[in-house]
Amino acid sequence: MDKIIKMTALVAPMDRANVDTDAIIPKQFLKSIKRTGFGPNLFDEWRYEDVGQPDSDNSSRPLRKEFVLNQSRYQGAKILLARENFGCGSSREHAPWALKDYGFDVVIAPSFADIFFNNCFKNGIMPLVLDESIVDQLFQEVFAQEGYSLTVDLEKQEMVKPNGDVIPFEMDAFRRHCLLNGLDDIGLTLAHQNEIKAYEAKRKQEAPWLFASLEHN
Amino acid sequence: MSAKTLYDKLWDAHLVREEEDGTALIYIDRQLLHEVTSPQAFEGLRLAGRKPWRIDTNLATPDHNVPTTDLTGGVASIKDPVSRIQVETLGMNAREFGITEFAMGDIRQGIVHVVGPEEGATLPGMTVVCGDSHTATHGALGALAHGIGTSEVEHVLATQCLIQKKMKNMLIRVEGQLQKGVTPKDVVLAIIGEIGTAGGNGHAIEFGGQVFRDMSIEGRLTVCNMAIEAGARVGLVAVDEKTVEYVQDRPYAPKGDDWDMAVTAWMDLKSDDGAFFDTVVEVDGSTIEPQVTWGTSPEMVVDVNGCVPDPAKEADSVKAEGIQRALDYMGLKANTPMTEIPAEYVFIGSCTNSRIEDFRAAAQVLKGRKISSSVELALAVPGSGLVKQQAEKEGLDKIFIEAGFEWRNPGCSMCLAMNADKLPAGKHCASTSNRNFEGRQGAGGRTHLVSPEMAAAAAVAGHFVDVRDYL
Numbered sequence: 001m002d003k004i005i006k007m008t009a010l011v012a013p014m015d016r017a018n019v020d021t022d023a024i025i026p027k028q029f030l031k032s033i034k035r036t037g038f039g040p041n042l043f044d045e046w047r048y049e050d051v052g053q054p055d056s057d058n059s060s061r062p063l064r065k066e067f068v069l070n071q072s073r074y075q076g077a078k079i080l081l082a083r084e085n086f087g088c089g090s091s092r093e094h095a096p097w098a099l100k101d102y103g104f105d106v107v108i109a110p111s112f113a114d115i116f117f118n119n120c121f122k123n124g125i126m127p128l129v130l131d132e133s134i135v136d137q138l139f140q141e142v143f144a145q146e147g148y149s150l151t152v153d154l155e156k157q158e159m160v161k162p163n164g165d166v167i168p169f170e171m172d173a174f175r176r177h178c179l180l181n182g183l184d185d186i187g188l189t190l191a192h193q194n195e196i197k198a199y200e201a202k203r204k205q206e207a208p209w210l211f212a213s214l215e216h217n
Numbered sequence: 218m219s220a221k222t223l224y225d226k227l228w229d230a231h232l233v234r235e236e237e238d239g240t241a242l243i244y245i246d247r248q249l250l251h252e253v254t255s256p257q258a259f260e261g262l263r264l265a266g267r268k269p270w271r272i273d274t275n276l277a278t279p280d281h282n283v284p285t286t287d288l289t290g291g292v293a294s295i296k297d298p299v300s301r302i303q304v305e306t307l308g309m310n311a312r313e314f315g316i317t318e319f320a321m322g323d324i325r326q327g328i329v330h331v332v333g334p335e336e337g338a339t340l341p342g343m344t345v346v347c348g349d350s351h352t353a354t355h356g357a358l359g360a361l362a363h364g365i366g367t368s369e370v371e372h373v374l375a376t377q378c379l380i381q382k383k384m385k386n387m388l389i390r391v392e393g394q395l396q397k398g399v400t401p402k403d404v405v406l407a408i409i410g411e412i413g414t415a416g417g418n419g420h421a422i423e424f425g426g427q428v429f430r431d432m433s434i435e436g437r438l439t440v441c442n443m444a445i446e447a448g449a450r451v452g453l454v455a456v457d458e459k460t461v462e463y464v465q466d467r468p469y470a471p472k473g474d475d476w477d478m479a480v481t482a483w484m485d486l487k488s489d490d491g492a493f494f495d496t497v498v499e500v501d502g503s504t505i506e507p508q509v510t511w512g513t514s515p516e517m518v519v520d521v522n523g524c525v526p527d528p529a530k531e532a533d534s535v536k537a538e539g540i541q542r543a544l545d546y547m548g549l550k551a552n553t554p555m556t557e558i559p560a561e562y563v564f565i566g567s568c569t570n571s572r573i574e575d576f577r578a579a580a581q582v583l584k585g586r587k588i589s590s591s592v593e594l595a596l597a598v599p600g601s602g603l604v605k606q607q608a609e610k611e612g613l614d615k616i617f618i619e620a621g622f623e624w625r626n627p628g629c630s631m632c633l634a635m636n637a638d639k640l641p642a643g644k645h646c647a648s649t650s651n652r653n654f655e656g657r658q659g660a661g662g663r664t665h666l667v668s669p670e671m672a673a674a675a676a677v678a679g680h681f682v683d684v685r686d687y688l
Binding site for chain 1: 233234236238240242244246253254256257260265267270273274275276281282297299300302303306315317338340342343348349350352364365366367368369371372375376377378380382384414415418419445448449450469471475476478479482514535536538539542633634635652654655656657660661
């Protein structure tokens with residue numbers, strides 16, 4: 001996984017609450033058996049006039065011009081500014097895959113749905129939770145100023161606005177460590193395999209039925 | 218020892234290790250797999266040259282892409298090539314890694330969240346995961362069940378563990394007695410209406426109180442299924458005699474001495490008196506009315522005798538905009554009585570409401586009645602081959618067919634329209650599923666979430682009605 005340490009990037013505003021993962025990546029695109037290539041279908045129903053299919057040529061589809069990501073001023077954005085409960089609904093990891101494939105490395109919101117929040121970290125996306133009042137203020141500034149960029153510094157756990165104001169943010173130490181170092185969770189867990197085996201041995205005594213094989217049926 | 222909640226007990230029993238900052242490894246007893254969220258996980262294992270940790274505790278079944286019409290051709294009967302590849306890929310991965318799969322054509326195939334409990338593959342006290350947010354369903358049996366992403370599916374395959382932080386405890390206590398015609402679906406929709414779709418974020422919800430004690434296991438499965446619609450990954454109900462009776466003699470339930478030992482352990486799967494909950498919500502069950510959603514989020518719900526809300530009456534501007542956007546999408550005007558909204562499509566199915574009791578309840582309403590001529594399509598989609606078989610044994614299929622429903626084969630179907638069952642743009646659907654998001658049942662489709670009884674009554678009337686007038 002790519003390391004994320006510090007970046008400065010354009011911000012795109014997604015000004016609606018409860019953006020669900022069906023909206024982030026509609027179901028017809030979940031039929032892919034790959035992790036990549038979802039970017040052109042990010043927010044598909046909001047972004048295009050027609051209904052996209054996995055085999056559509058997205059470059060020739062009619063765009064909804066008013067949709068935020070279709071506006072020229074937000075092209076190249078890597079930071080998505082969002083409202084409360086972003087990523088609610090389905091557990092589909094295709095949602096962070098689509099955001100990442102489109103180019104987003106950071107999503108800022110007052111709150112995130114739990115599963116989506118978790119999935120972000122597995123894919124090198126930083127979901128940053130900020131107070132609603134700060135998010136409100138950022139929305140106003142992004143709308144007011146074309147080319148509005150933020151610097152996100154994961155090492156220092158702070159964001160810097162164009163005017164130099166600093167906004168600190170919190171992040172769980174373990175997750176921050178994994179993002180900073182681009183670590184693979186499975187490798188980390190397997191480093192504790194003796195403890196997993198010890199747990200299984202003890203548990204087998206207490207609850208042997210949990211270790212019955214599903215094959216013999 | 219201090220008093221523990223049911224969630225605390227399940228957590229403690231599965232804790233492998235915990236870091237100082239609270240990051241923990243918890244052991245996973247069972248993983249359920251379906252075709253949509255697993256291919257990239259198997260691919261990840263292959264690329265890293267990793268083997269599954271404990272292969273015989275995984276159970277796979279295709280559900281999202283499976284057609285509900287003719288299945289005689291097996292996987293080849295899937296016309297959409299992309300869907301077919303996904304289902305074939307699940308089969309290939311199951312064979313390559315040696316995972317038990319209930320493939321298309323197996324009577325046990327169905328929606329994972331129906332199949333797990335039905336087979337006894339979900340047991341009280343287990344940790345259960347699946348790459349599907351509705352895994353919360355299994356908590357109805359006193360199991361700690363989470364929906365996870367595909368990276369975590371791979372992580373569980375490789376290590377039999379998940380990296381987690383402990384959630385907060387929430388108790389939703391519903392006391393009193395439900396009115397006639399008020400179902401588990403209405404209870405959970407009313408709860409979501411009360412606490413909102415983010416109300417349970419960061420929490421494991423335990424559903425407690427008289428209403429859940431009185432409720433059947435299948436009703437509890439419906440309630441826990443929608444915990445995620447209240448923002449909580451985990452929904453739980455304490456184990457009682459009904460749970461034990463439900464599990465007994467299921468194919469994968471423990472037998473003999475193991476059974477006796479298991480039952481003894483399961484009887485402790487309840488919150489201790491005085492256990493601490495971070496959040497407690499109280500609802501008076503006797504006041505709950507049949508529910509219908511009007512908007513594009515499950516929290517946008519009202520009593521069937523209520524009206525579509527008016528954004529002009531909402532003080533919060535973000536919320537008012539949200540209401541207006543939902544009304545525009547749904548093609549509804551503020552203050553319209555819910556009973557004036559047409560039901561052009563009807564869908565009875567999904568992991569929320571596709572068990573035998575759901576079909577029995579809907580059949581009660583449909584018996585001796587015909588669906589309205591204004592209904593364009595009414596689908597009854599059992600949750601598994603075994604549910605379908607049981608319904609047919611009871612003659613329920615005939616009641617549905619005589620009323621004008623199509624009686625289909627099991628799968629997720631029009632809940633999310635990954636197969637050919639799609640809600641057309643602009644059409645209103647009375648649906649027993651769990652999400653009324655924009656485009657969920659088909660691009661431009663307009664979903665109204667209801668109970669199976671309410672869906673059946675709407676099919677007969679051609680618009681939403683109070684099912685109590687039909688009982």
